[in-house]
Amino acid sequence: DVKVTQSSRYLVKRTGEKVFLECVQDMDHENMFWYRQDPGLGLRLIYFSYDVKMKEKGDIPEGYSVSREKKERFSLILESASTNQTSMYLCASTKREGNQETQYFGPGTRLLVL
Amino acid sequence: AQKVTQAQTEISVVEKEDVTLDCVYETRDTTYYLFWYKQPPSGELVFLIRRNSFDEQNEISGRYSWNFQKSTSSFNFTITASQVVDSAVYFCALSPFAGNTPLVFGKGTRLSVIA
Numbered sequence: 001d002v003k004v005t006q007s008s009r010y011l012v013k014r015t016g017e018k019v020f021l022e023c024v025q026d027m028d029h030e031n032m033f034w035y036r037q038d039p040g041l042g043l044r045l046i047y048f049s050y051d052v053k054m055k056e057k058g059d060i061p062e063g064y065s066v067s068r069e070k071k072e073r074f075s076l077i078l079e080s081a082s083t084n085q086t087s088m089y090l091c092a093s094t095k096r097e098g099n100q101e102t103q104y105f106g107p108g109t110r111l112l113v114l
Numbered sequence: 115a116q117k118v119t120q121a122q123t124e125i126s127v128v129e130k131e132d133v134t135l136d137c138v139y140e141t142r143d144t145t146y147y148l149f150w151y152k153q154p155p156s157g158e159l160v161f162l163i164r165r166n167s168f169d170e171q172n173e174i175s176g177r178y179s180w181n182f183q184k185s186t187s188s189f190n191f192t193i194t195a196s197q198v199v200d201s202a203v204y205f206c207a208l209s210p211f212a213g214n215t216p217l218v219f220g221k222g223t224r225l226s227v228i229a
Contacts, residue, residue, distance in 0.1 A: 009157075033216060040123070042221030043205065050214060058216065088157065102149075102164060103217055108157035 003027070004106035006091055012112045019078040021109050023091030030095060032074035033103070034058075034066065037088040049074055081113045116141045118208050120220035127196050128228050135191040135223045137206030143167075145211035148182065148189045153203040153222070165189065166211065196227045 007022035023032065033048040035058075045058030047066040055066050063085060067075040074093075078085055091106040117140040127133045139148065150162040163173065165182055173180045177194045193200050203224045207217040 031214065040221065043219040045216050048216055090157075090159065092159075102161050104161070105151075105159035110157070 004091055004093055004104050006089075006106040006109050008109050009107060010110050010112075012114065013078075013081050014114050015082060017078075017081050017113075019081045019111065019113075021076040021078075021089055021091075021111070023074045023076070023093075023106055024072050025093040025104070026072065027093065027095075027104070028071065029093035029104075030071070031093060031101075032068065033092040034064075034074065034076045035090045035092065036060070037090055037108075043090065046076065081111075083113050085111065086113045087111060116143075116208055116210075116218045118206050118218055118220035120204075120206055120223050122223045123221075124224045124226070126226045126228060129198060130195050132192060132194050133196050133225065133227075135193075135204050135206075135225065137189045137191065137220060139187050139189065139206070139208045141187075141208060141210070143210045147209045147211060149207040149209075149217065150180065150189075150191050151205045151207065153205065155202070159205065162191075193225075196225075198227050198229050201225060201227045 004025045013019050031050050034046040035043040037043050044060050046064050047058050049055045049068040052068055052071050065077045089109045092103045094101040094103045119138045146167045148165045151159045152162055153159045170182050179192045181190045203222045205222045206220045209217050
């Protein structure tokens with residue numbers, strides 16, 4: 001059974017703080033993804049990674065960075081949190097074979113930036 | 115460019131009614147995959163179905179059915195005899211058949227089933 005976990009379900013931070021969102025998967029998946037979800041905008045891809053130490057920008061990378069030091073862990077970093085980064089953040093993973101593989105999601109982190 | 119449109123932002127139905135969620139996609143690829151995900155109030159997206167563009171047969175799984183029409187670029191999802199537990203946001207998504215690229219999601223349809 002595929003398991004994608006995220007470090008926090010709810011998080012409250014202050015403007016200017018550095019924020020780390022952690023995602024871990026236990027299925028030896030090569031590909032990992034970070035999305036944010038906002039009402040009326042659906043899911044938007046922030047960053048993704050196809051392998052350790054590799055990263056690719058998604059549709060909205062501004063204000064974010066990522067780290068993939070280990071295969072099972074993909075971290076999303078908000079260097080200086082701003083109120084417009086208040087959102088639901090979702091992590092996902094798939095096998096390397098890619099498009100025919102199902103993307104599995106974590107439970108999400110609801111981040112509030114005050 | 116690829117695009118998925120879910121024109122219905124929100125739908126409300128009374129329990130036991132049938133409901134269809136629309137999904138229209140755009141792609142220049144001749145082969146591709148289509149997906150549906152369910153996001154209950156708990157937040158986690160749950161995979162429902164993957165369909166490749168070779169196979170236009172409709173699929174039924176319990177109260178769920180999917181109608182894939184390549185001619186109209188649609189992949190609609192019907193819930194028969196809806197239940198309160200079906201209340202969720204439903205996302206349709208698309209990817210090319212080959213390669214290793216992120217999914218393109220629609221904006222989702224929020225379904226509320228009222229008892």
